[in-house]
Amino acid sequence: MPLTAYYSAGTATLTNGSVNVTFQAPADMTTANVAPGDRIEADDGRTATLATVGPGPLVATLDKAFKGTTQAAQPYKIWRTFDAQYLMEGARNAMTLLGSGSIAALAALAGAANQGMYFTGPGVLAAFSLTAAGRVLLAGADVAAQRATLNAVNKAGDTMTGPLRNTGLPxxxxxxxxxxxxxxxxxxxxxxxxxxxxxxxxxxxxxxxxxxxxxxxxxxxxxxxxxxxxxxxxxxxxxxxxxxxxxxxxxxxxxxxxxxxxxxxxxxxxxxxxxxxxxxxxxxxxxxxxxxxxxxxxxxxxxxx
Missing domain, CATH: 2.60.120.40 (Jelly Rolls)
Structure with missing residues (x-):
């Protein structure tokens, strides 16, 4: 099967002044791995950039309103953006994150079993002891759940069950x-x-x-x-x-x-x-x-x- 740099199965409908694009079978944007950033070329040669793909295999939107001539169920081409461009953009974002103080602080923190971490200032992390019992308490969905973990009385007017003995009271x-x-x-x-x-x-x-x-x-x-x-x-x-x-x-x-x-x-x-x-x-x-x-x-x- 010959390899092509574009995808063109089925037909496409583009409307002048609209960002919406619809495709007609056998077009299938999902199996074709069409992605935002790819370029669509109308039958008259006018091109535009895809902003979103889906939901579903026959729907997409443009990043700007289409300026070409309206076409209904006419031939089209989708020119794929080279993967190298995606990789370069991903690498650029990764470098930005790695250069932030928070990532550097995380990398410098020596973690150990039963420890958590918290910020002591912008871009500064410290570790603290976090026992199994502490993790169970933190896992409570709300105050009521945490109180139940502690078997604690809520407030004035609540009912206490069982004896209360203060063995440290002088x-x-x-x-x-x-x-x-x-x-x-x-x-x-x-x-x-x-x-x-x-x-x-x-x-x-x-x-x-x-x-x-x-x-x-x-x-x-x-x-x-x-x-x-x-x-x-x-x-x-x-x-x-x-x-x-x-x-x-x-x-x-x-x-x-x-x-x-x-x-x-x-x-x-x-x-x-x-x-x-x-x-x-x-x-x-x-x-x-x-x-x-x-x-x-x-x-x-x-x-x-």
């Missing part, structure tokens, strides 16, 4: 671990003999008299604290037992009174404490005769924020 419950004691008026006493509960970093502070009776209680972080104390009275009389900060009897955090023998009274307070502040007992009204063993006289301290 809270403790302490006792002196003694038996019946008489606290002398205007005297500081240890708050901490032992912990019944401790999480979030409470520690023993300075030791207090009498020797061996225990220590002050040191708070771990700055913030508001809820303090609750319970006093189990062995002998009634109205003695008052305070919880004070840093040994200062004026800074009363909470207090309770030993009013009725055989009963437990309670005192509460919400106070602002600094990290490192130390809490202790202080008896300032009469002598308080109490039973300081566990579950009788104790203090609970909870960090509120």
């Amino acid at each position: 809270m403790c419950r302490v006792t002196r671990n003694n038996s019946a004691e008489t606290f002398v008026v205007n005297t500081e006493y240890a708050l901490l003999g032992s912990f019944n509960l401790n999480q979030g970093g409470f520690t023993a502070g300075a030791a207090t008299a009498p020797a061996g009776s225990g220590n002050r209680l040191k708070v771990p972080v700055t913030g508001y604290y809820f303090i609750a104390m319970g006093i189990y009275t062995t002998v009634g009389g109205g003695g008052r037992l305070n919880v004070i900060v840093n040994g200062n009897p004026i800074n009363v955090m909470a207090f309770g009174t030993s009013a009725v023998a055989g009963q437990k009274t309670y005192g509460f307070g919400v106070v602002l404490l600094n990290a490192g502040d130390e809490l202790s007992y202080y008896c300032n009204i009469a002598g308080a005769q109490v039973f300081t063993a566990s579950n009788h006289t104790d203090v609970t301290v909870i960090y509120l924020g």
Whole structure:
């Protein structure tokens, strides 16, 4: 079969002043591999450049309105653009891309497993750790999907299922671990003999008299604290037992009174404490005769924020 530099099967219709071209069978632009940029020659010799080919095998458009004489279903020729021209244009575009800062930054980036990349500035890329769990989160189609991945509550008013436990929230419950004691008026006493509960970093502070009776209680972080104390009275009389900060009897955090023998009274307070502040007992009204063993006289301290 002879080779030709053009394609001319069937006929073509071109209209003066229009960009539309239609072909008549057996013309088939698809199997002929006609492409934008090829030149079409009308029967009168006038030429034009194809802008699009298709959709379908019998339709094309010109890059400009046809200036030749209208022809209906007349012979034509399509002169193919040499592949070398396409290759040169593609090479030119590739060189332009390779010369951009973004491509150069990508080439300079040393990637590794489980890493992503991001721009830190124009034409500057950096890598970051991107774990499998992180990729699952990023794959969420929207915020709702990502929230479901995290098992997160949406906002105020939503329903939480299952327990919520903050194991890092500072809270403790302490006792002196003694038996019946008489606290002398205007005297500081240890708050901490032992912990019944401790999480979030409470520690023993300075030791207090009498020797061996225990220590002050040191708070771990700055913030508001809820303090609750319970006093189990062995002998009634109205003695008052305070919880004070840093040994200062004026800074009363909470207090309770030993009013009725055989009963437990309670005192509460919400106070602002600094990290490192130390809490202790202080008896300032009469002598308080109490039973300081566990579950009788104790203090609970909870960090509120």
